[in-house]
Amino acid sequence: MTKRKHADALLDKLEQLIxxxxxxxxxxxxxxxxxxxxxxxxxxxxxxIRPLLSLLAYGLYQSNPEAILKQALAIEVxxxxxxMHDDIMDDAPLRRGEATVHEKWNPNIAIxxxxxxxxxxxxxxxxxxxxxxxxxLELFNQTAxxxxxxxxxxxxxxxLGTVSEEEYLEMIxxxxxxxxxxxxxxxxxxxxxxxxxxxxxxxxxxxxxxxxQLKDDLLDVFADQAKFGKQVGGDIIANKKTFLLIKALELAxxxxxxxxxxxxxxxxxxxxxxxxxxxxxxNALGIKELTEKKMHAYFAAGFEQFDQIHFTDESxxxxxxxxxxxxxxREK
Amino acid sequence: MTKRKHADALLDKLEQLIxxxxxxxxxxxxxxxxxxxxxxxxxxxxxxIRPLLSLLAYGLYQSNPEAILKQALAIEVxxxxxxMHDDIMDDAPLRRGEATVHEKWNPNIAIxxxxxxxxxxxxxxxxxxxxxxxxxLELFNQTAxxxxxxxxxxxxxxxLGTVSEEEYLEMIxxxxxxxxxxxxxxxxxxxxxxxxxxxxxxxxxxxxxxxxQLKDDLLDVFADQAKFGKQVGGDIIANKKTFLLIKALELAxxxxxxxxxxxxxxxxxxxxxxxxxxxxxxNALGIKELTEKKMHAYFAAGFEQFDQIHFTDESxxxxxxxxxxxxxxREK
Numbered sequence: 057m058t059k060r061k062h063a064d065a066l067l068d069k070l071e072q073l074i075x076x077x078x079x080x081x082x083x084x085x086x087x088x089x090x091x092x093x094x095x096x097x098x099x100x101x102x103x104x105i106r107p108l109l110s111l112l113a114y115g116l117y118q119s120n121p122e123a124i125l126k127q128a129l130a131i132e133v134x135x136x137x138x139x140m141h142d143d144i145m146d147d148a149p150l151r152r153g154e155a156t157v158h159e160k161w162n163p164n165i166a167i168x169x170x171x172x173x174x175x176x177x178x179x180x181x182x183x184x185x186x187x188x189x190x191x192x193l194e195l196f197n198q199t200a201x202x203x204x205x206x207x208x209x210x211x212x213x214x215x216l217g218t219v220s221e222e223e224y225l226e227m228i229x230x231x232x233x234x235x236x237x238x239x240x241x242x243x244x245x246x247x248x249x250x251x252x253x254x255x256x257x258x259x260x261x262x263x264x265x266x267x268x269q270l271k272d273d274l275l276d277v278f279a280d281q282a283k284f285g286k287q288v289g290g291d292i293i294a295n296k297k298t299f300l301l302i303k304a305l306e307l308a309x310x311x312x313x314x315x316x317x318x319x320x321x322x323x324x325x326x327x328x329x330x331x332x333x334x335x336x337x338x339n340a341l342g343i344k345e346l347t348e349k350k351m352h353a354y355f356a357a358g359f360e361q362f363d364q365i366h367f368t369d370e371s372x373x374x375x376x377x378x379x380x381x382x383x384x385x386r387e388k
Numbered sequence: 389m390t391k392r393k394h395a396d397a398l399l400d401k402l403e404q405l406i407x408x409x410x411x412x413x414x415x416x417x418x419x420x421x422x423x424x425x426x427x428x429x430x431x432x433x434x435x436x437i438r439p440l441l442s443l444l445a446y447g448l449y450q451s452n453p454e455a456i457l458k459q460a461l462a463i464e465v466x467x468x469x470x471x472m473h474d475d476i477m478d479d480a481p482l483r484r485g486e487a488t489v490h491e492k493w494n495p496n497i498a499i500x501x502x503x504x505x506x507x508x509x510x511x512x513x514x515x516x517x518x519x520x521x522x523x524x525l526e527l528f529n530q531t532a533x534x535x536x537x538x539x540x541x542x543x544x545x546x547x548l549g550t551v552s553e554e555e556y557l558e559m560i561x562x563x564x565x566x567x568x569x570x571x572x573x574x575x576x577x578x579x580x581x582x583x584x585x586x587x588x589x590x591x592x593x594x595x596x597x598x599x600x601q602l603k604d605d606l607l608d609v610f611a612d613q614a615k616f617g618k619q620v621g622g623d624i625i626a627n628k629k630t631f632l633l634i635k636a637l638e639l640a641x642x643x644x645x646x647x648x649x650x651x652x653x654x655x656x657x658x659x660x661x662x663x664x665x666x667x668x669x670x671n672a673l674g675i676k677e678l679t680e681k682k683m684h685a686y687f688a689a690g691f692e693q694f695d696q697i698h699f700t701d702e703s704x705x706x707x708x709x710x711x712x713x714x715x716x717x718r719e720k
Contacts, residue, residue: 172536
């Protein structure tokens with residue numbers, strides 16, 4: 057990994073702001089049941105990739121990205137709000153290896169803390185030039201609605217027999233990719249970038265966002281267990297409709313189709329046996345290569361947009377590219 | 389009830405906007421599971437008192453209150469978002485006599501529809517003069533956070549042994565009253581009213597809001613069943629910590645204290661017998677008169693603020709007063 061001069065300095069400032077957050081948005085107030093989960097989930101860590109994209113996109117055009125730390129943090133707070141509520145809906149016990157909010161407290165507290173977190177995300181956006189505030193909020197609202205739509209489609213998919221490749225790609229675009237697009241576009245808009253550049257950065261973000269989710273789907277099956285943070289094969293064990301499973305269901309014929317159906321319908325099974333069996337089917341059908349091809353097409357489409365943008369400071373351009381490349385090649 | 393010239397015309401326009409809402413804020417989009425609950429809950433009815441207060445407060449200073457229909461509706465959308473999430477938390481089966489969203493669909497859909505509803509409330513606020521947008525959003529955010537705080541205190545009270553009168557009054561101020569204050573103040577701010585008048589309208593709203601909740605507490609026990617929409621005594625049956633119960637627990641001595649404790653601890657009981665027994669204790673302790681006295685003190689404090697405001701159009705002033713009086717004397 058090459059030097060990340062801007063990124064590391066900006067991330068330090070972002071973490072500092074997260075620690076100071078209670079003072080900024082009054083989350084130190086009573087009742088503690090409402091506010092403690094906010095600092096808890098924000099301090100579970102994470103790569104802070106979304107606010108980082110905002111800050112670096114701003115840096116392409118203006119030399120003081122620390123001027124938009126609050127707006128960048130708004131996107132991270134929004135993201136963590138969606139995690140808090142998604143974890144209730146998915147009945148997830150763990151988040152980054154720690155108890156989820158609805159497990160550590162209870163579901164009602166996770167609902168209400170999430171609600172107030174969304175309000176606090178809006179609070180963080182208000183420190184914006186009044187001439188830009190409406191545009192920023194419109195972008196934010198549009199994206200926030202789309203993220204909810206994506207989560208609803210994802211929940212709908214659980215009870216659907218078949219999901220098409222197209223439906224899946226649209227779901228992940230909404231659920232995860234548009235927020236990366238927003239992060240980049242918001243940074244550019246706040247820096248006064250031109251409309252075309254802001255839009256190209258948005259398209260870059262959405263394309264790499266879809267690519268990153270395909271990468272997640274791949275890693276869940278093919279990661280090196282020694283390097284991967286969680287259990288390899290988790291999606292297979294849970295019958296999760298990932299790009300890999302959707303393609304396998306589409307392509308499997310006769311024996312492989314039967315075997316896949318068998319494992320999807322098993323109630324009691326040995327986890328390792330199931331993972332190994334489904335992986336064997338994936339390998340026979342060339343699912344890994346197919347998914348990688350699709351993923352790289354998204355990355356290529358993203359970089360095609362990215363390489364067309366105008367910018368003032370090349371060092372931010374190079375760093376944005378490097379960080380994206382690092383994420384493309386991550387092993388966990 | 390006297391003539392409500394402005395109110396009825398404005399409420400017609402508000403209902404029309406609610407019917408057109410899908411086009412305005414894209415809630416006609418897919419997936420339907422996400423958006424149908426929004427139109428469902430908004431069409432369960434209600435008095436629309438909050439948006440009406442905004443519109444009438446605006447009318448005090450400007451002759452075109454229909455100019456802020458969207459902002460007024462934002463408050464109603466926000467209010468219904470809180471109802472949708474509160475109903476999950478309270479495990480309530482019915483809302484205005486119809487199935488609640490988490491019952492008609494499921495809790496996950498009620499969480500996510502509520503989330504997107506909050507985003508749509510912000511969307512409706514954006515059609516605001518850029519010079520006022522930040523102030524309006526700050527007011528809105530402050531109030532939205534307080535409403536969540538109030539709901540959390542209310543949930544906390546359920547598992548607390550004793551709640552003081554002061555704690556209860558602060559809880560209802562946050563949970564229900566500040567939103568009436570916001571509705572009035574936002575109307576005034578959007579109309580360009582002076583800071584002092586806007587603040588007095590806020591204080592008027594908060595005071596009558598606390599008074600209205602005390603009225604609700606009273607009606608639940610002492611309403612005429614023939615006129616009351618739901619079962620009289622519901623709060624007694626559920627051991628709900630209302631102002632009445634809190635005062636009774638504070639004042640009851642020896643025999644009455646024992647009887648009250650007996651009924652609060654009964655698991656199996658005849659509902660009518662319990663209501664009648666607790667009511668008898670309330671009567672012996674003069675709880676009705678005590679609560680009425682407290683309620684009227686809040687109404688008086690509210691009107692004291694209201695009567696000091698400056699305004700341009702007296703007809704709105706008189707109508708705001710009349711509507712408040714009607715709510716004070718309502719029997720359901």
